[in-house]
Amino acid sequence: MFLPHVTREYRLPKVDGFHNLTLKEASVPKLKSNEVLVKVHAVSLQYRDLIVAKGQYPLSQKDNPVPGSDLAGELIAVGEDVKGWKVGERVCSNFATDHICGDPTEEIEDTSLGGPIDGVLTEYKVLPAHSLVRIPEHLTYEEGATLPAAALTAYNALLGAVPLKGGDIVLVQDTGGVSIFGLQLAVASGATVIATSSSNAKLEIAKKLGAAHLINYNQTPDWDKEVLELMGGRGVDHVLEVGGPGTIVKSVDATRYGGQIKVIGFVAGPSDLSQLPVLVLAKAIHLRGILIGSRTQLEDMNRLISAVKLKPVVDKVFDFEHLREAYEYLESQQHVGKVVVKVPKD
Incomplete structure (x- = not known):
């Protein structure tokens, strides 16, 4: 050649x-x-x-x-x-x-x-x-x-150190690459997904991909309270936190005691986080930063993608x-x- x-x-x-x-x-x-x-x-x-x-x-x-x-x-x-x-x-x-x-x-x-x-x-x-x-x-x-960044980030967040299990509730923010992969991988693993977005049209796409609950955060600014209402006050098991400082306080509010927040991005801009340590402590929240993932995880993820023919x-x-x-x-x-x-x- x-x-x-x-x-x-x-x-x-x-x-x-x-x-x-x-x-x-x-x-x-x-x-x-x-x-x-x-x-x-x-x-x-x-x-x-x-x-x-x-x-x-x-x-x-x-x-x-x-x-x-x-x-x-x-x-x-x-x-x-x-x-x-x-x-x-x-x-x-x-x-x-x-x-x-x-x-x-x-x-x-x-x-x-x-x-x-x-x-x-x-x-x-x-x-x-x-x-x-x-x-x-x-x-x-x-x-x-x-696959190498968006998909693997979502896989590492949901199936890495503390893997989700069938029946867990996952909150994904917006409909970018990581969030959409998180939705797809969570559904493939038997979890229930709540999706948020500023666009009803984008939420309809999330629904077609398997999201069980949809929240337009422009129409529902207190989306964390909406999540708690949907969950009967319990909160979700896992959050894919792509907003960063601008959304993480509401994510803590929407997460169950002892739940997992995977910190991935910071697209929502700055905010006052002075109370965040107390809020995390009060609910025994697990915060985990996600820096993509390893080649071994990429291989594991690809086996899952192949098994369920995820597109x-x-x-x-x-x-x-x-x-x-x-x-x-x-x-x-x-x-x-x-x-x-x-x-x-x-």
Whole structure:
């Protein structure tokens, strides 16, 4: 097979907005013995990509990065010491390439794609073989690209340290990528889901995906009280907390004594959290921060996805050359599920 020496890749020479996204040619690095070369077919975007482009990412990011963390592609070359992989296999990479199993560490987080190291918005990507997992056979490349961050974050939150069980009640906030995967995985695991959104149209999509209860938080600002009423005052077992400071106090109110709040994002903006420690203590709430997950968890999740033939919700697919438009669409928050970029075959 012909191996490319040149790739087109996006860079962010400045980080005051995604208008700085610049498409350039670059050399494809020579493979080390433990590495593979992937022809990238699709990349899914994250809220993280927006804040990296604006220089607002609270964790580390390198200068002039190649953005993007979630690829799906085809193996076109393997290093001489790589075992268990062959050319032609369909793969995605874990978000942090060195997070194989167990808890993250600072050193592991420094291998997160599209932040502290170059990401995957490129036509060809060299990766360590230990970061790879196979894409479930029933998924397209576009669907497979949604798995490494959004899906795995939801899986780690719901089926990680304190796994949900059939009959549990799960609250998912809004209808972005993590929340929609959380809804789907919770339903597949036998849980009951309460979904919130500012849009009735988006809530109808959540209903079709299996949400049992729907709350429009614009129409019902005290949505935490609505949750308690739905649950007969008990509260939910698990919350996927994507709002952060702007919603977490209400999440504590909506959670049962001893329940689990998985802190994932901060899209709802700032708020006064001076009473949060007391509120958490008073209900013996478990707060757990979720930093994506490990390659082992990604493999476990893919087995579940394959077993139930779960199909990721891909809202819209953009061409590689229209990446800025994809960022604009993601920022508009019109989407339900994932926004994906399709990378040319040649």
